[in-house]
Amino acid sequence: xxxxATFFTQSGAIKYQRYLISKKIxxxxxxxxxxxxxxxxISVKFTMDDDVLKYISDDIExxxxxxxxxxxxxxxxDM
Numbered sequence: 001x002x003x004x005a006t007f008f009t010q011s012g013a014i015k016y017q018r019y020l021i022s023k024k025i026x027x028x029x030x031x032x033x034x035x036x037x038x039x040x041x042i043s044v045k046f047t048m049d050d051d052v053l054k055y056i057s058d059d060i061e062x063x064x065x066x067x068x069x070x071x072x073x074x075x076x077x078d079m
Contacts (some may be wrong), residue, residue: 002047002066006032008077010040012059015043020059036064036071 007013020027022074036043039061041044048055052063056075064071 001005001049001052003052004036004064004066004071005044005046006036006039006061006063007042007059007072008039008061009059010042010050012057013044014042016057016059020044020046020055023055025055033071036062040053 005013005016007016007024017027017029018048025045025046029042030045032041032043052065054077056063059075060071060075061077065074066072
């Protein structure tokens with residue numbers, strides 16, 4: 001399944017991408033798609049078959065499952 005995570009800060013996005021790569025999960029940094037809002041403007045797109053909620057970090061603002069072109073919000077951090 002494909003996912004897009006948005007972040008509170010750019011450093012949080014970079015840290016999360018490095019974390020996923022250390023777990024052998026292909027992840028790339030990209031601009032946040034216009035349909036999603038984000039505080040920092042960059043997101044991480046990744047693919048995994050495992051339970052994605054096991055990989056939630058404090059840096060993530062929102063997490064979208066990209067099973068449709070619109071994306072489905074599956075996680076939102078408490079503000």
